[in-house]
Amino acid sequence: MNQYHILVIDDDTAVREVLTATLLNDGYQVTGVADGASALHAIQEQPVHIVITDLHMPGMDGLEVIGRISKMDARIITIVMTGFGTIDYAVRTMKAGAFDFITKPFSPDAVSLIVKRAIDVLKLKQENHLLRKAVRDQYRFEHLVGTSAPMRRVLDFVQKVADS
Numbered sequence: 001m002n003q004y005h006i007l008v009i010d011d012d013t014a015v016r017e018v019l020t021a022t023l024l025n026d027g028y029q030v031t032g033v034a035d036g037a038s039a040l041h042a043i044q045e046q047p048v049h050i051v052i053t054d055l056h057m058p059g060m061d062g063l064e065v066i067g068r069i070s071k072m073d074a075r076i077i078t079i080v081m082t083g084f085g086t087i088d089y090a091v092r093t094m095k096a097g098a099f100d101f102i103t104k105p106f107s108p109d110a111v112s113l114i115v116k117r118a119i120d121v122l123k124l125k126q127e128n129h130l131l132r133k134a135v136r137d138q139y140r141f142e143h144l145v146g147t148s149a150p151m152r153r154v155l156d157f158v159q160k161v162a163d164s
Contacts, residue, residue: 002027004119005046009039009053009065010081015104019052022108023115036060040068048076050118052102052111055082055089066096075125077118081106 006028010016016032023030031048033039035057042048051069055062066078080093081102090101099121100114 004049005029006050007048008032011057036065050077052079055080063096
């Protein structure tokens with residue numbers, strides 16, 4: 001079983017089941033829910049790597065779901081799908097932080113490809129994080145000579161701003 005967990009949010013049961021079956025067949029862990037509130041609860045219950053959400057749902061729409069998810073965990077990649085595939089909707093979702101935009105009806109193969117690209121991005125981000133940590137650990141300031149108070153303040157300041 002794949003280590004990546006995907007959350008599918010759609011109020012249309014048939015769409016949710018097709019996406020869930022497709023992604024399970026691809027080897028991912030998949031959870032399907034019918035609305036934004038259930039999705040936010042599911043994310044709090046267990047780690048999620050990718051969210052595929054419908055744009056138009058009763059209650060909380062897809063854009064609001066994306067906003068709330070990014071506040072909960074900015075590492076989660078969001079993909080939006082809709083039956084209203086206009087350029088305006090695509091631009092709005094991308095500005096909201098979505099990784100990609102899928103129009104309904106969709107091909108299961110196209111969804112699999114988009115999810116694979118999202119997984120590749122997750123892997124690159126994780127590798128980048130590990131490399132940054134390795135470099136930071138290798139070049140720590142403990143190896144520098146200078147224990148005076150002014151030198152410690154400089155080193156503390158450099159440590160705080162190093163990532164930026």
